[in-house]
Amino acid sequence: MTVDKDYDDEKAIRDIGLNVDLQKPIRYLYACHYNGVERYILRNSGSTFDAEDIFQETLMVTIKAIQGSRFRADSSLKSYVFAIAKNLWISELRRRKSASKRAEIYTDEQDMQIKPTTNELIRNEDFKLVLGLFESLGGKCKRILLLFYYQDMSMKEIMEAENYTSEQVVRNKKYKCLKTLIDQIKSDPILYENVKDALNYE
Amino acid sequence: MNKQEIFELLEDYLEGRLDDRAKVDLESKIASDVELREQLELLTFTKRQLKDVGLWREINSVHETFKSDREKKSKGQVISLFGKKWIGIAASFLLIFAFISISLYQLQPSKIVDDNYIAYKLPVMRSEEGQHTAVELFYQQRDWDNLLSWVEKEQSPEQKPYFFAGLASYEKGAYSETLNYFNRVGEINARAEKKLFEQEMDFYSSLTYLQLGEFDEAYRLIDKMKENRSHVYHDAFGRWDRFKIRLLKLKKGG
Structure with missing residues (x-):
């Protein structure tokens, strides 16, 4: 995995903010910070699998914080990423009801000043549930929903890319897929309750 | 709607x-x-x-x-750790193994003998000039058959005829006979005050044993010559020759 030599924090924050070609800043964050986060988690009762999950979640939170203008320009990307990772890991250990392990974890005050908000953590938990529901959809549904809602492609572009016969066919398919997902979310009482809470935080 | x-x-x-x-x-x-x-x-x-x-x-x-x-x-x-260190070592071993295999395949006792053979030269002493015995004359003329006939006919009590008979037999390729004649020299030496041809027999016996494929005996005699710095044939065989004899022994399965 290659990262340009002249690519730095400033450029990564700029690209994430612009939300164009996120692969580049994500590769940069992996190259710069993954090993450090992994070492921290391994030292604090975690496994390499935990480190992989926590780092992915950390990047989700970091990228969304930057895009949502919640990233403070006065903190370095490194300290931000590490603080998020540490807090996510502590939350995970709490979730595992591992109080004794929690007590051994090293955190300093500076780390605790930068942390994902409760809102972000709840959203993160909700996200995992939604991700599970999304993955249960068919391949065509997953593609069409991501092309439309993540890649912001138009109906015409999706029609051409996925070889649909007309834009209306794409529109109908997208509706069916979205409805299936929404019905699944609705049928999960905890998730649905969180949906309301999450929207109330807005 | x-x-x-x-x-x-x-x-x-x-x-x-x-x-x-x-x-x-x-x-x-x-x-x-x-x-x-x-x-x-x-x-x-x-x-x-x-x-x-x-x-x-x-x-x-x-x-x-x-x-x-x-x-x-x-x-x-x-891989690079393995490559840099162990693959290098393994490659060296493979090379050595390949070299030994090729050497073993090509190695023949006659080659070692030919490389190290030194023909026995009659001593040329002014006092003895013109006084060579019949056996020496036959030897000089490389007349192996007459030399051997003469020795058998004469049945001398001295060491010299039997030593030359051993050399003549060697030249004829009758290696077992060489050893028999050298044994007779040894028997006479055992009784005689003046021991003759002992060092010469060490050398020619070692060649004979090599020709017979009796590498242990050949090696023992070569070792004996090497250990004795004043041995006339001390430098006749080098370390490499000894190594090759060991390989011949390996090849033979001994």
């Missing part, structure tokens, strides 16, 4: 694609219709989650590449 059209209207509303009149109209319906409000909430939430799913997948694709590169790198390090 069917369900799909309602969904699409809500999406247009969320994306700001409705004109003011349609927007006000819809907002009024949302305010009074619980089910419509719930649909809007779910749509808002799901749209946001779908963006997160896309981001997650993007992060995950980088994660998989990162992980795979890391594994390759770690394997590469093992």
Whole structure:
């Protein structure tokens, strides 16, 4: 995995903010910070699998914080990423009801000043549930929903890319897929309750 | 309006694609219709989650590449460690093994003998000039058959005829006979005050044993010559010759 030599924090924050070609800043964050986060988690009762999950979640939170203008320009990307990772890991250990392990974890005050908000953590938990529901959809549904809602492609572009016969066919398919997902979310009482809470935080 | 059209209207509303009149109209319906409000909430939430799913997948694709590169790198390090040190050693062993195999295949005792053979030269002493015995004359003339006939006929009590008979037999390729004649010299030496041809017999016996394929005996005699710095044939065989004799022994399976 290659990262340009002249690519730095400033450029990564700029690209994430612009939300164009996120692969580049994500590769940069992996190259710069993954090993450090992994070492921290391994030292604090975690496994390499935990480190992989926590780092992915950390990047989700970091990228969304930057895009949502919640990233403070006065903190370095490194300290931000590490603080998020540490807090996510502590939350995970709490979730595992591992109080004794929690007590051994090293955190300093500076780390605790930068942390994902409760809102972000709840959203993160909700996200995992939604991700599970999304993955249960068919391949065509997953593609069409991501092309439309993540890649912001138009109906015409999706029609051409996925070889649909007309834009209306794409529109109908997208509706069916979205409805299936929404019905699944609705049928999960905890998730649905969180949906309301999450929207109330807005 | 069917369900799909309602969904699409809500999406247009969320994306700001409705004109003011349609927007006000819809907002009024949302305010009074619980089910419509719930649909809007779910749509808002799901749209946001779908963006997160896309981001997650993007992060995950980088994660998989990162992980795979890391594994390759770690394997590469093992290979390079192995490569730099152990493969080098293994290659050296292979080369040595290949060299030994080729050498073993090509190695013949006659080759060692030919490389190290020193013909026995009659001593040339002024006092003895013109006084060579018959056996010496036959030897000088390389007349092996007459030499051997003469020795058998004469049955001398001295060592010299039997020593030359041993050399003549060697020249004729009758190696067992060589050893027999040298044994007779040894027997006479055992009784005689003056021991003769002992060092010469060490050397020619070692060649004879090599020709007979009795490498242990040949090696023992060569060792004996090497250990004795004043031995006339001390430098007749080198270390490499001794190594080759060991290889011959290996080749023979001894």
